[in-house]
Amino acid sequence: MHHVIMNFIAQEWRALRAPALWIALACFLAAALLSAQLPHQYVIDVGYEEGVGHTDLPFLRDFNTAEQGLYGSYRWSGGNSKITLPGFGTQAALVEFHWLPIDERIVSIAPTTYQVWQNEHLLAEIPVRRSGSRQWLLVPAAADGNLRIRIVSDTFQPPQDPRWLGLPLAHITIATVSQGWVWPAVDRLAWWVGAVVLGWLTLARTLDRWAGWSLAMAIGALSLAILFDPVRWAFGAEAAFAALALTYPLAIGVQIWLRGQSWPAGIDGTLTAMVAIAFATRIGGRFYPTSMPGDIGFHTNRFHEALGGLITIVSNNRGIDFPYPPGAYFLLAPLRLLGVETPLVLQIGAALADSLSGLIIYVIARRVLPPRSALLAAGVYIFTAATYLTTWWSFDTHIITQALYLLLIWGVIRAWEDWQAGQYSREWVLGIAALSAMVFLGHFGFLLSSGALFALLIAIVWGAGWRGTAWAQRVRWPLTIAIGCGALIAIVFFYSAYLPIFLDQLERVRSGGLPAVAGRAPASRETLWRTLWQAGLIAHYGFFPLPFALGGLWLLNRWQGWQITTGLMALSFVVAIIFATLPFITQISNSPRYLMGLGWAIAIGAAAACDVLWRRGWWGRLSVLIVGLLVLLNTLWYWLTPMLWRARPPEPF
Secondary structure (H helix, E strand, O other): OHHHHHHHHHHHHHHHOOHHHHHHHHHHHHHHHHHHHOOOEEEEEOOOOOOOOOOOOOOEEEEOOOEEEOOEEEEEEEEEEEEEEOOOOOOEEEEEEEEOOOOHHHOOOOOOEEEEEEOOEEEEEEEOOOOOEEEEEEEOOOOOOOEEEEEEEOOEOOOOOOOOEOOEEEEEEEEEEOOOOOOOOHHHHHHHHHHHHHHHHHHHHHOHHHHHHHHHHHHHHHHHHHHHOHHHHHHOHHHHHHHHHHHHHHHHHHHHHHHOOOOOOOHHHHHHHHHHHHHHHHHHHHHOOOOOOOOHHHHHHHHHHHHOOOOOOEEEEOOEEEEOOOHHHHHHHHHHHHOOOHHHHHHHHHHHHHHHHHHHHHHHHOOOOOHHHHHHHHHHHHHOHHHHHHHHOOOHHHHHHHHHHHHHHHHHHHHHHHHHOOOOHHHHHHHHHHHHHHHHOOOHHHHHHHHHHHHHHHHHHHHHHHOOOHHHHHHHHHHHHHHHHHHHHHHHHOHHHHHHHHHHHHHHHHHHOHHHHHOOOOOOHHHHHHHHHHHHHHOOOOOOHHHHHHHHHHHHHHHHOOOHHHHHHHHHHHHHHHHHHHHHHHOOOOOOOHHHHOHHHHHHHHHHHHHHHHOOOHHHHHHHHHHHHHHHHHHHHHHHHHHHHOOOOOOOO
């Protein structure tokens, strides 16, 4: 043990002394110094809190909720409202406030003056103009480079309104005022330097000779962020450090485990790096101040209800009541024993499930692909936009259940192979039954989509068995018993409680069709087509992996013949087509997240197609690189916009 620890320390010390790290840090600090000397202007549309543009979050704190009026969006200030621009630099600022008119009905109780403070220093007390006004103020340089302004005023409570209001603010513009040499905010730089060092230690132990190039790209991206928007860059400093502080031990643990699996040389490091990057971007995005919250509040409340004994609740999606199983919450519950707050438990659990799914994809892909192509399949799965959509919507139970679903797919493939050889029949039956029960009790959407997949598989197996096919006769009973037991456990111990709801919905379907169940007007087919095309095929996967996957599936079948892995891939496409077609028949837009469940088949099929193209010469490699770049740009868009501007991406389905 002592020898292992000393080797670990020596390896990390070599990484810390590497010239690449110090050159990168020097370039990073130079970019920060250059940015501080450049003029910057920040426009804040007060009340515009989500969407790409001049959003007011995370700049504003302790204001009232956003509102819309005749003059556009605005917020009422509170008694001590704050405007914060970290990383502004040690320079003065010219601040413009655009105040809206005050309604005649509340003029008598509204404040007549307001004060502007910088930290604990009073800058000015300014009279309020009832007709609205634009007012300018010169704010001195902050010694630490972080601009903090407070608006202090009396507050009042309008009749029949629970809020305490100050003054209606519509717009803020803050511009730098050149005063010679300017220093950046040292505390923000320190957090980012710590994040860079942790990131380098992770890259150095995983990517080896590619670590330097990866660090150069990361520093280049950070430098551009500092130059173009130093304040939003500064807001992410602590989030980046916290994310990489969690990623670093995760990478060490994953790499140690992978090295014990005797995988091909070089695979363990690259796969570990992919898992680390996937985890860091997901959890780092969630940590960024006021990033898109998604359903984290709902899941926090539901987590506490489930642990308190409220197991069966009725949820509603687009007008339709459905069961909300608590299985994923119970899997995460032990983490609460460590004293971790529930929202953090949910977010870390979901990020781990998503990023570690790349390992499962690799293992599944190795049944039909060589190591490098299987590695690409793992990358396609965790770095297309689809899984980032679920991260931003905080569909935590969906994310965890999808990881369990991948384990179930892998389990069925391995069990199938052993059943064909007459091995481990009882063990696999128990394992598949347990995994399928966990999937069915994790998320109702996966009960429908995975249930349809395995129902089709069982039907095919029994049909082939009745025709005397030997392979089908060897697997039909253990497969049916395993999946059937999992479904029986879920139905008897959970879904049976919802029988009255299901019967009522069936009666309403019989009398008025499925739109009557939702209580909504039928969705137009034009809207459904547009949603399927834009939100589904383009936003989820960047379009190109889908046709690549179909081509790759055809190639795999041509090369290797029918086998359980390619058979499950093909059936997954069949199930997806069925669920994609249903809304056009039923005219309701609800879906069981079928496109997310198809992700594993898309990843493996697309990797197979890319492998073929790559071996076709320069034009094939160029096409793969162009498609890969477009897909990554699509992912980058759906990672950055919900993080920086709270812009809602399409809801995954």
